[in-house]
Amino acid sequence: MGQLVRRPFDDAEYRERLRETQLRMGERGLDVLLLTDPANVYYLSGYDAYSFYTPQILIVTAESAQPVGVWREQDYRCATETTWLDDENVLLYTDDYVDAERHPMEFVADLLRDRGDAGTTVGVEMDAYYLSARAYRALHRALPEATLRDATGLVNGVRLVKSDREVDYHRHAGKIAERAMRVGVEAIDVGVRQSEAAGAVYDALLSGTAETGGDYPAIVPLMPSGRGTGSPHLTWTDEAYEAGEPVILELAGVVNRYHSPLARTMFLGEPPAEAREAAAVIVEGLEAALDAVEPGVTCEAVERAWRERIEGTRVEKESRIGYSTGIGYPPTWIERTANIRPGDETVLEENMVFHLIPGVWFDDYGIEISESFRVTGDGAETFADFPRELIVK
């Protein structure tokens, strides 16, 4: 009765990821690495379930052939169904560790002590989501003889350059984003309740395409309207759209947790002339940045191409215009590695994937027109095919 979950990668790919992680651990002098970021746990183990509200910790040691995962007892089958780990590497804490006096990190500390790893140098993702201050303190107290070092971003760095299979998932996700954007633009109209349009967008994101169903996005579709378009992270409300309003739609297609985000801005009626002008400038800047993309170029050089193109216009932008993306779990699809902003000297390599989103917010409205792309051998491959312009309806 029932089938195994189909795994998105074969064991060889997981082994390669593990090897690269162990290499970087060696460079940083780490004997043990404790991962808590669900995206990093997924990347190295395949573990995929909406269970990260209780601690789950993946343990990588310098020489091991597989990571060891620690999950809550009731998530045992999630682990055996979705990961490439042998049964002996799936370890479980009981429910008396959940929202209780005991912390699962004490379980991990006991485990490291039993294995003779108590006195080693242990990397911890100090700034990862789902590694609370309490979790860190519990580890530190239960394992005082260990040297704890910050290893935030170590595995994120391994994730930065995608394999061909990962790129393939991004491509499918881009097609889903394209379709959902079409459905969204269709659904959003004067008099329509915003929450209904959001429902239609979600339906399209998950129904996916004929080839591929969609996975849930790490960030819900962001759909600010009216003056709210100046607030990029507002979600929908219960109100109906009004004539003349601007509406931003930022969403991501997702396949096997790989995100291809896409944003567009529409006006429900004739936009002010200055909004048309600003949108044209933003598209020019976006395309200048895309044109600047190729292996060997730095992230800040891509940002510079944007900035030089918009100079002298009323479009201004203080914050980053893009970031690397890939695997995402709530609260974000941002990879937290390379950012397209001044000072980021990350050198582009083939198969890095970015979301280029130069959102610009004025006093009364905002405009977002974005693309997700892969760095190719000599340029950029965008994942969605949707008109790059202000949409007027």
Place this chain on the structure above:
Amino acid sequence: MGQLVRRPFDDAEYRERLRETQLRMGERGLDVLLLTDPANVYYLSGYDAYSFYTPQILIVTAESAQPVGVWREQDYRCATETTWLDDENVLLYTDDYVDAERHPMEFVADLLRDRGDAGTTVGVEMDAYYLSARAYRALHRALPEATLRDATGLVNGVRLVKSDREVDYHRHAGKIAERAMRVGVEAIDVGVRQSEAAGAVYDALLSGTAETGGDYPAIVPLMPSGRGTGSPHLTWTDEAYEAGEPVILELAGVVNRYHSPLARTMFLGEPPAEAREAAAVIVEGLEAALDAVEPGVTCEAVERAWRERIEGTRVEKESRIGYSTGIGYPPTWIERTANIRPGDETVLEENMVFHLIPGVWFDDYGIEISESFRVTGDGAETFADFPRELIVK
């Protein structure tokens, strides 16, 4: 152009929440309280945007008439649109604190120092989501003269008993859950791709009812099928449902961030006799627990009523059978206060809200049949009206 976001509570209710929080701070000897859990930030400020992937900190001091919030610069308008805070209490850090060497907690430390609060006793939500170990360390280093104390759960405790308005949102959310469950049961069928059924469920959750549109749930609809029903936190896949399979559907209707979860289990074909028997036992146990609910009774007594009813059957349950719920942001709608499990001596009061979910997982399948309810003056008021039984299709 555009309207203010409609605020779900008036200022008087926020003031009452603040007063109760300050009272509890006093009992614990806290001069300052730093909140990072988005649910707690929302509860005391009204701030509602999908921006919690960068740090946002609400500062409550013993005597202040409003909290002070610290957000990322580009979220300024999210704060002014959604909170009851005066402009002077909305403070912003620039983008060079985002995924960078500097941490927003250093900004908070500077602020406390400027206000003369550096040497005080500061409560920190050590085990909250979105308070990373690095954030805590940055605060500790930048404010060495402060006494930092763990204040995890302080505001969660204030949230435990709902106001009549909050209950009203739970009721509307329950109606949405009921409708989405109906849509889900309709959509799930042999040969249907799981992701398509998930799309239909999401559409129903957000489209809501004639009176109320739906907000996004903190946990995506959990829809394990086949052997996966033994893994409660699996989401959907790309596969089609198969004849004879069990399917669990656990979802929550959400209004103004208030969650009313609901779970049911269906079989696509004739279930094994033992599954029918187990479901009947679970429903009996669930109803025994509901019957035990009234003000003055403890959480563990409610669990005992369940356990005594199922004794002597093959249904066993190690983990908690329920938890308080209310406001939720990813990754959870669990309030992390009272749990319906042995050892939890929380005394029920009128207007506490729980999700009672005695999920039971066997080797080949699992069964979940749940209810969300409010403690009334003399019993329990459930929020959804959906047949409490194994669904056979």
